Amino acid sequence: xxxxxxxLKSGESIFRDSVALDYDFQPKLVKYRENExxxxxxxxxxxxxxxNGRNLFIYGPPGVGKTTACKHVLRELEEETDEVHTVxxxxxxxxxxxxxxxxxxEDLGYKFIQSKKTSELFGIIKQHFNxxxxxxxxxxxxxxxxxDFLYSILExxxxxxxxxxxxxxxxxxxxxxxxxxxxSPEFLPFRAYNEAEIVGILKQRRDFAFVPDCWDExxxxxxxxxxxxxxxVRVGLYLMRExxxxxxxxxxxxxxLAHVAEAMKKVDEFHIKPKDGLDQELQLILDLVxxxxxxxxxxxxxxxxxMGGEMSYKSFQRRITKLQEGRFxxxxxxxxxxxxxxxxxxxxxxxxxxx
Numbered sequence: 001x002x003x004x005x006x007x008l009k010s011g012e013s014i015f016r017d018s019v020a021l022d023y024d025f026q027p028k029l030v031k032y033r034e035n036e037x038x039x040x041x042x043x044x045x046x047x048x049x050x051x052n053g054r055n056l057f058i059y060g061p062p063g064v065g066k067t068t069a070c071k072h073v074l075r076e077l078e079e080e081t082d083e084v085h086t087v088x089x090x091x092x093x094x095x096x097x098x099x100x101x102x103x104x105x106e107d108l109g110y111k112f113i114q115s116k117k118t119s120e121l122f123g124i125i126k127q128h129f130n131x132x133x134x135x136x137x138x139x140x141x142x143x144x145x146x147x148d149f150l151y152s153i154l155e156x157x158x159x160x161x162x163x164x165x166x167x168x169x170x171x172x173x174x175x176x177x178x179x180x181x182x183x184s185p186e187f188l189p190f191r192a193y194n195e196a197e198i199v200g201i202l203k204q205r206r207d208f209a210f211v212p213d214c215w216d217e218x219x220x221x222x223x224x225x226x227x228x229x230x231x232x233v234r235v236g237l238y239l240m241r242e243x244x245x246x247x248x249x250x251x252x253x254x255x256x257l258a259h260v261a262e263a264m265k266k267v268d269e270f271h272i273k274p275k276d277g278l279d280q281e282l283q284l285i286l287d288l289v290x291x292x293x294x295x296x297x298x299x300x301x302x303x304x305x306x307m308g309g310e311m312s313y314k315s316f317q318r319r320i321t322k323l324q325e326g327r328f329x330x331x332x333x334x335x336x337x338x339x340x341x342x343x344x345x346x347x348x349x350x351x352x353x354x355x
Contacts, residue, residue: 013211014244014253020208021241023234026071031204032197033069039188040073044161047084047133053161055183059169060190062325063232066165067139069190074137085134092140095279097149100138101125122152133159141166142322143279147179154182167325168318195228202227202236210244214253219243219260226264239263281311285319289329289344297331297342320344 019025030037036058043054058066074086087104094100101121105113108128113121136153141164153162162183175183193201202224206215223243227236242263247255285304292300301316311319323329330345 014214014248014255016209016211018209018241018244020205021237023237024067024071025205025208026068026075027204027208029204030065030069030072031200032193033065033072033190036065036069036188036190037073039186040070040163041076043163043186044073044077044084044135047135047159047161048081050159052159053133053135055161055185056163056188057172057183057185058163058165058188058190059167059171061192061231062167063234064190064192065233066190070137070139070163070165074135077135083132085129085132086137087134088137088139090139092143095143096145097147097152100149118148122149122156126152126156129160130158135161135163137163137165139165142168142171145279147175151176151179151182154179167322192231193233195224198227198233198236199224201233202240205237206240209240210255214247214255216254216256219255219257222257222260235267239267242266282319282323284309285316286323286328289323290346292344293346294343297344300344 020027040056043056045053047053058070060066071088074088077084078086087107089100089103091100094103098118098121101118102113104125105121108124110124113124116124134157138150150162153160162185164185169187169189172180172185172187202220206220223236223239226239227233239260243255243259246259246262250259252259285300288300288303292303297317297320298313300320301313304311304316309316320329320331324331327347330347332343332345334341334343
């Protein structure tokens with residue numbers, strides 16, 4: 001019978017709560033971001049005292065806890081008081097002023113608003129939020145097509161804190177001067193997690209998601225090392241989920257090194273953001289990469305220019321970086337006779353072990 005001790009019985013699962021492996025899962029304790037959360041709280045605190053709040057510009061690479069830490073503070077604020085409104089907008093999904101105003105009005109419970117003009121929508125928002133203070137959070141700010149909503153909020157909402165999250169510190173310089181003069185935020189960088197912190201975060205999620213003692217330590221260490229190499233906790237969460245599913249498919253009570261190795265082969269299917277969430281411009285560039293897979297970035301830009309594209313080379317490079325951060329493409333540096341250059345590959349053609 002010892003042969004079957006490590007096999008799952010029918011209906012058994014090594015998962016306790018797989019939701020804990022979702023990147024948007026909100027643990028009660030957000031590890032290693034206590035100082036950043038305190039900064040969140042300090043900019044919002046004046047609202048609780050009847051004053052106007054301060055504003056915050058948060059920047060840092062993907063997968064370092066910006067969104068998780070920010071949502072955690074929002075949740076604590078909502079538990080503490082109902083005297084402050086909270087608004088969270090993902091600008092990847094709502095990337096224009098009209099879409100943002102529609103989303104806010106829908107969240108406030110207003111119906112039959114699709115036919116209203118942008119100015120009419122903001123009239124509803126202004127009337128509602130000028131009754132008591134509000135915290136606005138705009139995540140993935142660099143995905144926006146315009147910033148008109150930000151000017152309106154900064155100019156016409158009386159007591160508020162505006163917090164924006166982006167991957168790029170220099171994105172602030174792209175804002176209109178009229179917005180910058182009214183925004184005047186504090187700047188809060190989020191550094192990448194070190195290996196010890198990644199271990200702590202993944203262990204925390206593992207303990208939430210899986211039954212006790214079902215992970216082989218060597219297998220878990222392999223995920224930590226790969227996650228540290230890529231500097232993105234989201235990859236670790238994805239690999240833990242996939243390795244667990246593979247172990248269950250093999251009727252195993254333990255997640256072993258072999259299951260992790262198989263999960264790593266599937267990471268090509270993993271994208272941080274859904275492909276259908278790409279705006280038209282990014283989709284065009286991704287299609288160009290597909291047609292010129294393995295070519296230099298300069299050659300792909302030349303093909304873009306030949307199509308009549310008006311974007312500067314620098315702006316084009318930034319869009320390429322966004323696609324890389326979403327794991328739609330992979331970049332590799334190559335040294336040649338003409339100096340260093342960057343080769344662009346579709347992510348599906350590049351195994352995780354090659355990164």
